Amino acid sequence: MVLLEASSRLGGQILTEHVADCLLEHGAEGFVAHSPALHEVCGRLGLATEVISQTVSRALVAEDGVLREVPPGEAGRRLGIQARPADWGRGLQSLRRGMGSLVAALAAAIGQDRIRLTTPVEAVEPADGRPSGGWLVHSGAGTSFEADGVIVALPATAAGTVFQAVDPAAAHTLQRLGTVSTLSVTLVVDKDHVRHPLDATGIVVEDTAAPAGLRACSFASSKWAGRAPSNRCVLRAFYRPPAGGVGDPEPWVERTQHYLERIIGLKGDALYTRVVSWPTAIPRYASDHEAVLAAALAPLQRLGRVALAGASVARSGLDGAVRSGYAAAEAILQAGSRAPAQ
Numbered sequence: 001m002v003l004l005e006a007s008s009r010l011g012g013q014i015l016t017e018h019v020a021d022c023l024l025e026h027g028a029e030g031f032v033a034h035s036p037a038l039h040e041v042c043g044r045l046g047l048a049t050e051v052i053s054q055t056v057s058r059a060l061v062a063e064d065g066v067l068r069e070v071p072p073g074e075a076g077r078r079l080g081i082q083a084r085p086a087d088w089g090r091g092l093q094s095l096r097r098g099m100g101s102l103v104a105a106l107a108a109a110i111g112q113d114r115i116r117l118t119t120p121v122e123a124v125e126p127a128d129g130r131p132s133g134g135w136l137v138h139s140g141a142g143t144s145f146e147a148d149g150v151i152v153a154l155p156a157t158a159a160g161t162v163f164q165a166v167d168p169a170a171a172h173t174l175q176r177l178g179t180v181s182t183l184s185v186t187l188v189v190d191k192d193h194v195r196h197p198l199d200a201t202g203i204v205v206e207d208t209a210a211p212a213g214l215r216a217c218s219f220a221s222s223k224w225a226g227r228a229p230s231n232r233c234v235l236r237a238f239y240r241p242p243a244g245g246v247g248d249p250e251p252w253v254e255r256t257q258h259y260l261e262r263i264i265g266l267k268g269d270a271l272y273t274r275v276v277s278w279p280t281a282i283p284r285y286a287s288d289h290e291a292v293l294a295a296a297l298a299p300l301q302r303l304g305r306v307a308l309a310g311a312s313v314a315r316s317g318l319d320g321a322v323r324s325g326y327a328a329a330e331a332i333l334q335a336g337s338r339a340p341a342q
Helices: 036-044 074-079 100-110 156-162 168-175 250-264 289-301 317-338
Strands: 016-019 022-025 051-053 059-063 066-070 092-095 121-126 135-139 144-147 149-152 179-190 202-205 214-219 232-239 272-283 305-308
Touching: 022 179, 022 232, 036 100, 036 317, 059 074, 066 074, 074 202, 074 214, 121 149, 121 156, 135 149, 149 317, 156 168, 168 289, 179 250, 214 250, 232 250, 250 272, 289 305, 305 317
Parallel strands: 059 202, 149 305
Antiparallel strands: 016 022, 051 092, 059 066, 121 135, 135 144, 179 232, 179 272, 202 214, 214 232
C-alpha cells in the first residue's frame, strides 16, 4: 500500500496548532459522540483513553443583537449541519491532544516509508497488460505508480478530474456534485476582556447586523477542557466566504472582533489570530446523492478495483469519512477475491 498526498502534510481538513499555550483546531474539531467508527479506529490506534466529551452542551443564538439559549439539537439544525438528525443534540467528542493526534497515529500505523507527501494525483487509468484490476496512477511530481486497486479520497470535483481520460461521463457526474467553501477566524484573547460569560458551546448567528457570511462562533476553550490556560479563551468564528475567494485575511479578523465586541463585549487586542480557508471543501448532499455516486462509480469499477472515500462520499463529517474508508477498503478486498485467477 502507498498513500499519495498532494500537500506537504497529512490530515486534510484536520489541522491542529499549539500556540500561546493553547490548543487550536483550524479544521474539524471533533466527531459525533455516537460514532462507532471513530471509537473503533481510536481503539485500534491506542487512543481510546484520549477521547473526551464536551464540557458544556448549551448553545446560544444571536438574533437582533440578543443572545438566547436554544434547545438541544437546534443549533445543528439552524446551521444546516449535514449529520444524521438523530445525532443532533448529542454533542461532539474530540481527542485530548487535538484531532491532529489522530492523524499522527494513523501516519505511524501506515509507516513513513509508505507515505508520499507533495505527490498530487493527476490521472488514474487502467494499466496496459495488467490483470483485471490493475491501474496506473500518474502523479504531478512526474512519477507513476502501478496498483492492483485504488481508493480515491478526494473532493468530488478533484476525483472527477483524475478519471477524466478514463470515462468523461463518470468524471462529469462527479464534478457536478455540489460543494461550498468555509473559512474560520480564530482569536486567542484574555478572558477578562470578554464581558459575557462563555458558559456555552458558542453562538449560532442569525443577526442582521452580523458581518456577511458569519454563521457561528464557537467558544472553543469552554467547549473542550484543556484547550487554554484559565486566564485565556479561544473563540472561533465560521464564515461562508464569497465565491471570489478570501483575499486579505486582516479584514476577516477585524469584522469578527467588531461583531464580538457588540455581542459578547470583547475588548482589546487578541493575543493571536489566524484565518484559515477551505475552498470548495464542504459537500452539499442532494436527496439522490448515493444514486449519483453509484452511477458514476459503476463504469469505473468495470475497469478495475476502484473505490471512493471521504467527505464527498459519506455524510456526517469525520464519522462518515471514516465509515467510507472502511467501506472502500472492504470493496477493494472483495473485488480482489472475485478477480479471476491468472
